[in-house]
Amino acid sequence: MKRFQPIVALDVPTKRLSLKLLDQFEVEPKPIIKIGMQLFYEEGPDIIWETQRRGFDIFLDLKLHDIPNTVEKGMQSIGHFGVQFTTIHAAGGSEMMAAGLRGLQAGAAEAEVEAPKLLAITQLTSTDEHSMQTEQHVNLSIQESVQSYAKLAQQAGVDGVVCSAQELAVIRPVVSDDFLCITPGIRPDLNVEDDQKRTVTPAQARQLGSNGIVVGRPITQSDHPQDAYLEITKEFLED
């Protein structure tokens, strides 16, 4: 099973701070860098060029969720960037996901770059079963909801899902072997959850069969981000 190097969520407010962090990852394997809405809305595509110039692969996490036509056009623009991964919400439905995929492939073809892997967000790892049931009025367990989104995402043609590693046991039997399961909600110390609800350690994510872990604050807010990254990498990648 494919296992990527850890994906570091660069959730910082400015380019200056993000480049300061990037300069600390002079290590092999290099992390994949996740650029999310905070940094992208502040700095625009320039932050992508700067990160690419430093030799990092990019996970552009903008979580598109809108009507199919709007998502298709938005994804067409994302397809121009030459990033390796991007995201869409499975809750937008199969028609929206298929439109997003079409847009992404069209954009990548226009720019003559490889299309990114498209990943569908299932239930955010900050959601617990109680809030899902009472606020989204989903009358299922978290596991059933995530499994159902994973099936829908695969039918729509996307490359994988974002979920908690806690759900991998119910997803794997219903998707193909090459379907990617990327898992945030990673906490080396499970006592420190922040706003995450469905957490696992890097070692648990490996044992449960994650293809890639997304880690933000445990690395970026550490006094020694590179050491934290190397420790997490060891725990996740080494059998």
Ligand SMILES: O=c1ccn([C@@H]2O[C@H](COP(=O)(O)O)[C@@H](O)[C@H]2O)c(=O)[nH]1
């Ligand atoms: O379900 C999801 C989807 C995306 N994320 C993103 O991952 C990182 C996690 O950051 P931490 O600081 O390690 O909590 C963050 O950028 C989220 O936007 C997620 O956590 N859960």
